[in-house]
Amino acid sequence: MSKKKYHHGDLKNALIEAGIEILAKDGLGALSLREVARQAGVSHTAPYAHYTDKQALIAAIATAGYEKLYAKLADVIQRCQASPAQQLVEAGWAYLEFAFDEPDHFKITFSGVIEKEKDYPAFVEISQKSFKLVVKIIETCQQTGVLPVGPSDLIAVSVWSLLHGLAPLILEEQISHTILDRYTSKEILVVSLNLMTQVKLDPPAFGLETEQT
Amino acid sequence: MSKKKYHHGDLKNALIEAGIEILAKDGLGALSLREVARQAGVSHTAPYAHYTDKQALIAAIATAGYEKLYAKLADVIQRCQASPAQQLVEAGWAYLEFAFDEPDHFKITFSGVIEKEKDYPAFVEISQKSFKLVVKIIETCQQTGVLPVGPSDLIAVSVWSLLHGLAPLILEEQISHTILDRYTSKEILVVSLNLMTQVKLDPPAFGLETEQT
DNA sequence: TGTACATCAGTGAACGCGCGTTCACTGATGTAC
DNA sequence: TGTACATCAGTGAACGCGCGTTCACTGATGTAC
Numbered sequence: 001m002s003k004k005k006y007h008h009g010d011l012k013n014a015l016i017e018a019g020i021e022i023l024a025k026d027g028l029g030a031l032s033l034r035e036v037a038r039q040a041g042v043s044h045t046a047p048y049a050h051y052t053d054k055q056a057l058i059a060a061i062a063t064a065g066y067e068k069l070y071a072k073l074a075d076v077i078q079r080c081q082a083s084p085a086q087q088l089v090e091a092g093w094a095y096l097e098f099a100f101d102e103p104d105h106f107k108i109t110f111s112g113v114i115e116k117e118k119d120y121p122a123f124v125e126i127s128q129k130s131f132k133l134v135v136k137i138i139e140t141c142q143q144t145g146v147l148p149v150g151p152s153d154l155i156a157v158s159v160w161s162l163l164h165g166l167a168p169l170i171l172e173e174q175i176s177h178t179i180l181d182r183y184t185s186k187e188i189l190v191v192s193l194n195l196m197t198q199v200k201l202d203p204p205a206f207g208l209e210t211e212q213t
Numbered sequence: 214m215s216k217k218k219y220h221h222g223d224l225k226n227a228l229i230e231a232g233i234e235i236l237a238k239d240g241l242g243a244l245s246l247r248e249v250a251r252q253a254g255v256s257h258t259a260p261y262a263h264y265t266d267k268q269a270l271i272a273a274i275a276t277a278g279y280e281k282l283y284a285k286l287a288d289v290i291q292r293c294q295a296s297p298a299q300q301l302v303e304a305g306w307a308y309l310e311f312a313f314d315e316p317d318h319f320k321i322t323f324s325g326v327i328e329k330e331k332d333y334p335a336f337v338e339i340s341q342k343s344f345k346l347v348v349k350i351i352e353t354c355q356q357t358g359v360l361p362v363g364p365s366d367l368i369a370v371s372v373w374s375l376l377h378g379l380a381p382l383i384l385e386e387q388i389s390h391t392i393l394d395r396y397t398s399k400e401i402l403v404v405s406l407n408l409m410t411q412v413k414l415d416p417p418a419f420g421l422e423t424e425q426t
Numbered sequence: 427t428g429t430a431c432a433t434c435a436g437t438g439a440a441c442g443c444g445c446g447t448t449c450a451c452t453g454a455t456g457t458a459c
Numbered sequence: 460t461g462t463a464c465a466t467c468a469g470t471g472a473a474c475g476c477g478c479g480t481t482c483a484c485t486g487a488t489g490t491a492c
Contacts, residue, residue: 006486007435032478043437045480050435054479111324112385128389148408153392157382158375158405165378169370172325176341179366192371195361196408219453220468245445256470258447263468267446 012050012060014040019061023104028113031104033057058113059120065109066126069098073133084140085201088147091137092163092189099167100185110164134160146197155196162192225263225273227253232274236317241326246270271326272333278322279339282311286346297353298414301360304350305376305402312380313398323377347373359410368409375405 008014018039022031033054037044051057072094080087099106107113117123135156141147147155169175170185183191194201221227231252235244246267250257264270285307293300312319320326330336348369354360360368382388383398396404407414 006437007488011435033480034478044478045438045482046436048480110381110387112381112387117385127387131389150404153389154396154401154404155408157379157388157392157401158408161378161382161405162371162375163378164382165374165376166370168323168325169374169377173330174323174325174340175370176344176366179370182364183367188367188370191363191367192374195368195371219470220455224468246447247445257445258449258471259469261447 008040008042008046011040011042011046015047015050015057016060016064019057020064020102020105023061023108024102028104028107031058031108055115056120058108059117059123061105062109062114063120063123063126065098065105066123066130069095069109070126070130070133072098073130073137077133077137084137084144085146085197085199087137088141088159088193088197089190089201091134092159092193093186095163096167096170096185096189099171103171106167111168131156131160141197146199148198159193159196162196163189166192221253221255221259224253224255224259228260228263228270229273229277232270233277233315233318236274236321237315241317241320244271244321268328269333271321272330272336274318275322275327276333276336276339278311278318279336279343282308282322283339283343283346285311286343286350290346290350297350297357298359298410298412300350301354301372301406301410302403302414304347305372305406306399308376309380309383309398309402312384316384319380324381344369344373354410359412361411372406372409375409376402379405 015036018036019031022035022039033047034044036057037047040046047057051060073091076087076090076094080090114120114123117127135152138147138156138159139152142149142152142155166189170180170188173180175188179188190201228249231249232244235248235252246260247257249270250260253259260270264273286304289300289303289307293303327333327336330340348365351360351369351372352365355362355365355368379402383393383401386393388401392401403414
């Protein structure tokens with residue numbers, strides 16, 4: 001912890017943290033190797049001891065983002081074991097929360113800022129692990145009739161897409177205010193998921209019926 | 214058309230075109246005012262006669278993107294008047310096609326690269342007009358029982374989110390190959406939309422049933 | 427326990443680069459009389 | 460139709476900036492004997 005040590009101790013992770021802070025404070029455009037080094041209190045060439053180039057650091061930051069999502073999802077699965085429908089809603093909400101809490105970290109993680117992702121096996125691995133968690137939730141929902149039967153990975157893609165699209169739309173305020181004034185983000189989420197499920201989710205569906213009246 | 218004229222004639226639009234070409238050829242990172250001017254065959258300060266700064270040009274390029282989408286949607290509505298379900302699918306496909314054909318133009322248009330969108334009324338206007346077109350399609354689908362009843366603008370947000378999320382997921386190859394090998398992009402789209410609709414869309418739904426078997 | 431040495435993790439100067447923007451300017455065009 | 464002049468749409472030099480990366484280096488640490 002002492003700041004004067006010549007050797008930092010855990011600069012590799014400190015740089016990731018620094019990067020995340022910069023993203024939170026000044027956004028994607030402000031993320032440079034030099035700024036990250038500055039934030040970590042280290043000379044601007046020190047990062048090269050741990051990352052071959054800027055892309056490598058970005059990949060590490062994105063990987064950390066996925067790890068955060070993974071932890072959130074795992075937690076939801078554990079917490080909501082009793083109710084698959086609730087699992088689905090809370091998983092979706094966890095995703096959106098990440099987007100709202102740390103928009104630019106979210107962006108760098110999920111919006112393809114990292115260029116040749118295949119060069120970063122840790123990133124690929126955690127992203128696949130996360131997707132499998134989503135598939136797992138989908139399958140639980142299918143077994144209890146919350147979601148229709150069918151290839152669970154395909155349905156997972158649909159649900160993931162919905163979340164993946166909803167987040168930026170709300171975040172960038174691309175949804176008109178006539179809607180945002182009427183509904184909270186969570187309500188919009190539940191209504192959207194409701195369109196895909198065969199049973200009503202909690203809270204109530206704002207007049208949406210699965211059969212015409 | 215003659216290249217030697219001192220006055221360009223329509224530099225304002227030419228710069229937008231140049232920007233779109235740069236996005237197509239070298240991507241978002243290569244889009245600079247200087248490069249745009251170069252591409253348009255004009256000195257690097259000439260753009261300032263037409264745009265107050267870089268953001269203003271980006272806003273104009275994004276506006277052009279929305280105009281393209283608007284035209285596509287309007288065309289779909291006209292072409293598929295007979296079948297609301299087909300309207301829905303084709304509208305979705307039009308959106309995805311844009312993403313696949315011009316990924317970076319798509320990105321700059323829909324992914325919040327433009328910072329203070331409210332400063333650009335033309336952008337706001339065309340984006341709202343486009344959304345209204347989506348709402349219109351949704352309402353047609355509701356009237357024919359393809360989509361459930363309920364607030365059409367809310368359902369439009371759900372559908373828009375789905376498309377908005379699906380595009381980057383496919384584009385950045387964030388969907389695992391075990392899925393992409395089995396289904397085309399259009400099939401994934403139809404299956405996803407099918408989850409939201411009350412009737413089966415064309416082509417067949419790959420084993421997805423709305424009731425459990 | 428002491429010492430020699432390899433390795434690791436930092437430093438700071440320097441490089442070349444392209445960028446956005448400002449500035450004083452000039453060539454071309456449109457308009458009033 | 461001709462002319463004077465304002466305005467418009469360009470030019471090119473110059474600015475300051477922060478960036479990614481390389482380089483020769485050095486201080487700290489770990490290890491073999």
